[in-house]
Amino acid sequence: MTLLLFGDQLGPQFHSGHDEIVMIESAAALRRKPYHRQKLHLVLSGMRHLAAEFPGRITLVRANGYREAIRELDRPLVAYQPGSAAAHRMLLDLGVEVLPTPAFALSREEFSAWAGTRERFLMEDFYRYQRTRFDVLMEGEKPVGGRWNFDTDNREPPPKRGLLGVPAPWWPEEDEIDAQVRADLDAMDLPAVGRDGPRRFAITREEALKALGVFLRDRLPHFGPHEDAVLTKDWTMAHSLLSVPLNHGLLHPLEVVYAAEDAYRDGAAPLASVEGFVRQVLGWREYVWHLYWHLGPEYQRRNGFRATAALPSWWAELRPATVRAACLRTALEGVRDHGWVHHIQRLMVLGNHALQRGYDPAALNDWFVTSFVDGFPWVMPVNVIGMSQHADGGVIATKPYLSGGAYLNRMTDHCATCWFDPKRRTGERACPFTAGYWAWLDRHEAQVSGNHRMRRAVQGLRRISELDEVRARERDREIF
Numbered sequence: 001m002t003l004l005l006f007g008d009q010l011g012p013q014f015h016s017g018h019d020e021i022v023m024i025e026s027a028a029a030l031r032r033k034p035y036h037r038q039k040l041h042l043v044l045s046g047m048r049h050l051a052a053e054f055p056g057r058i059t060l061v062r063a064n065g066y067r068e069a070i071r072e073l074d075r076p077l078v079a080y081q082p083g084s085a086a087a088h089r090m091l092l093d094l095g096v097e098v099l100p101t102p103a104f105a106l107s108r109e110e111f112s113a114w115a116g117t118r119e120r121f122l123m124e125d126f127y128r129y130q131r132t133r134f135d136v137l138m139e140g141e142k143p144v145g146g147r148w149n150f151d152t153d154n155r156e157p158p159p160k161r162g163l164l165g166v167p168a169p170w171w172p173e174e175d176e177i178d179a180q181v182r183a184d185l186d187a188m189d190l191p192a193v194g195r196d197g198p199r200r201f202a203i204t205r206e207e208a209l210k211a212l213g214v215f216l217r218d219r220l221p222h223f224g225p226h227e228d229a230v231l232t233k234d235w236t237m238a239h240s241l242l243s244v245p246l247n248h249g250l251l252h253p254l255e256v257v258y259a260a261e262d263a264y265r266d267g268a269a270p271l272a273s274v275e276g277f278v279r280q281v282l283g284w285r286e287y288v289w290h291l292y293w294h295l296g297p298e299y300q301r302r303n304g305f306r307a308t309a310a311l312p313s314w315w316a317e318l319r320p321a322t323v324r325a326a327c328l329r330t331a332l333e334g335v336r337d338h339g340w341v342h343h344i345q346r347l348m349v350l351g352n353h354a355l356q357r358g359y360d361p362a363a364l365n366d367w368f369v370t371s372f373v374d375g376f377p378w379v380m381p382v383n384v385i386g387m388s389q390h391a392d393g394g395v396i397a398t399k400p401y402l403s404g405g406a407y408l409n410r411m412t413d414h415c416a417t418c419w420f421d422p423k424r425r426t427g428e429r430a431c432p433f434t435a436g437y438w439a440w441l442d443r444h445e446a447q448v449s450g451n452h453r454m455r456r457a458v459q460g461l462r463r464i465s466e467l468d469e470v471r472a473r474e475r476d477r478e479i480f
């Protein structure tokens with residue numbers, strides 16, 4: 001039977017063992033939403049590279065849309081479970097046989113057995129299950145080093161020197177396929193956002209292995225300590241930049257975590273860094289995939305704080321030039337220029353701003369999917385609806401990831417040069433994150449006061465004398 005492959009199913013775990021393979025380049029899919037230009041590039045480049053590597057075995061069909069192309073193929077097709085419920089429904093509608101995906105370590109059945117009748121899904125519980133299940137960083141039944149979690153070792157503030165000073169990540173070299181993709185995208189006149197730029201992420205298996213190798217050798221030893229920090233002039237810090245090759249199916253999560261474990265056992269990387277990295281790949285990544293299917297489409301409509309503000313155009317269209325808050329401007333510039341910023345910028349800057357300003361969580365979820373090179377429907381709901389916006393009422397996290405300027409001042413180097421003052425909550429120079437923090441608490445006090453992890457914050461709110469001023473100013477704030 002012919003195998004139908006999607007653009008995020010590019011690795012050998014998908015195509016080996018199949019003799020006849022079809023991929024569809026759908027013009028309608030490229031045009032459907034305002035995707036980041038570099039994301040469009042990666043998708044086309046990845047599919048075209050794979051087709052060029054296996055001529056005769058893999059055929060790339062250019063079509064207006066998937067449905068039309070699948071009907072025209074007019075033969076029995078089999079596909080692996082895709083990365084969105086919409087694509088899954090389409091395959092079933094069109095009579096395509098759907099196989100379980102080989103892209104994740106844990107199967108759907110095993111996840112369901114773990115989830116059982118739970119209503120709250122703590123990542124830490126899932127992560128420990130995964131470590132044991134796949135025997136990663138274990139000594140018998142105990143975690144190596146006697147602890148499951150080295151997060152407390154991994155919260156160093158940013159170094160004063162402005163750069164982390166770790167070896168550079170592996171960068172790809174573009175080839176003639178990339179040149180053709182660029183020319184085709186220019187000609188298509190798509191409703192894209194963000195800037196075009198040199199391709200920054202691995203998109204073939206060979207490149208993915210090189211990127212992984214360089215990360216393990218040069219950067220994994222530094223991964224942990226500054227994981228939660230942000231530096232204006234160091235956009236990659238010690239992060240792996242592996243989300244693109246992982247999410248395009250070019251690396252298997254188990255090969256990645258076993259290789260990281262080997263680095264620890266060979267003495268090439270400290271346990272805190274390796275554990276931190278394993279937690280991301282074997283914990284968080286698997287957790288968000290399984291919960292996407294387990295929680296279903298209703299979860300994506302959750303809006304516990306009734307946040308309905310539309311995304312402003314400077315945000316949606318990635319035009320940060322007028323943004324004065326250095327942290328927010330730097331994060332939006334990163335998205336504009338690379339379609340990627342690291343985790344803390346996504347969570348503590350972009351997500352935090354969106355929460356404070358009451359952006360509609362579903363619209364924000366879509367924005368993350370389309371604006372990030374590693375954004376896919378399955379990866380977003382738990383990260384955006386759950387973690388960052390707490391719109392699910394606490395299914396995922398025990399409290400909202402809300403913070404003011406003091407936190408940003410401690411964990412980033414932005415505030416020193418920022419027009420706003422992180423200590424001020426009123427007046428012209430009131431930091432939008434500091435004032436936004438109190439304004440948000442004030443608006444949602446009744447809802448969060450029962451949460452014991454928010455109690456101190458709520459008590460702090462009651463001690464603020466100029467609350468009326470904060471309230472009035474933040475309601476109408478236009479300058480960020």
Ligand SMILES: Cc1cc2nc3c(=O)[nH]c(=O)nc-3n(C[C@H](O)[C@H](O)[C@H](O)COP(=O)(O)OP(=O)(O)OC[C@H]3O[C@@H](n4cnc5c(N)ncnc54)[C@H](O)[C@@H]3O)c2cc1C
Pocket residue numbers: 238239240241242243244246247277280281284285288341342343344346347351368369372374375376379380383384387388
């Ligand atoms: C609001 C928000 C939006 C996000 N959007 C995406 C997204 O579109 N695509 C995406 O892959 N990740 C997303 N993440 C998770 C995380 O921020 C990125 O995976 C990471 O920044 C990618 O860079 P990296 O490869 O250098 O990661 P590293 O910091 O090196 O981490 C290693 C790997 O762990 C995995 N990982 C870590 N955290 C998560 C997580 N929370 N969810 C899923 N995988 C995780 C990724 O595969 C990543 O490559 C989001 C997080 C938040 C809070």
